[in-house]
Amino acid sequence: MRIATWNVNSIRARVDRVLAFLERQQVDVLAMQETKCRDDQFPSARFEEAGYQVAHSGFNQWNGVALLSRVGLEDVQVGFDGMPHWGEPAAAEARAISGVCDGVRLWSLYVPNGRTLEDPHLGYKLRWLAALRDTAAGWLAAAPESQVGLLGDWNIAPRDEDVWDMAAFAGKTHVSPAEREAFHALVDAGFTDVVRPHAPGPGVYTYWDYTQLSFPKRRGMRIDFALASPALVTRVQHAVIDREERKGKGASDHAPVLFDIA
């Protein structure tokens, strides 16, 4: 089974490209982030025609997460227990959706950005990650053999080599100790990055800013990850970051991240 995660940065602007990607890479399950639309605007029919079941959560033009599966999509859940709220009035955002695909519970996660180190959004980001850790740790405590994948845009560069130049990120989010600790708390809870061993750095990224010719200059960030529970890790055979999808007209600023399980 081939599983992928991709921040598509608007599904309506990218649907043809996503369909071509699914065909080219023969993807069985795709977790998408930043669909940037409401449920009624999501192009479900296009994916159903291609043989995929669809689950989407989107409330407005911000955020939005989805799952596509051609190997079954059962017990869909929107949000996770204890997921923090944001905004005025405070409400749950469309940043988490999951379903069971051929026995594996896969999550599509869009971790809050954080914006700046002084912004309240950073506290929201850290609370969101802490709540995810607590809830996900509970799943493994209750069922240690459960197969769970936490896939998505984490908006964190866990290592210095995960950004093109640490000096350029001095005083910025995504590389702060607090954010990195929040990421490692998930790892410590039993969720392993299944892609890095197959796509080691330095210089290996999943995101490149649209501005300043970042992509051709190879100035990127590794911020999209697929983390797997212990029972799922043992099934992983291969993984790759599809850099080709960042090329050309109409590309998302993120590249898809794929892995195969036996």
Added chain:
DNA sequence: ATGGCTTATCAAATAAGA
């Protein structure tokens, strides 16, 4: 060096991304 692209939105500036 200033957010220098890209997307969405009550459609022209603004918010958000990271």
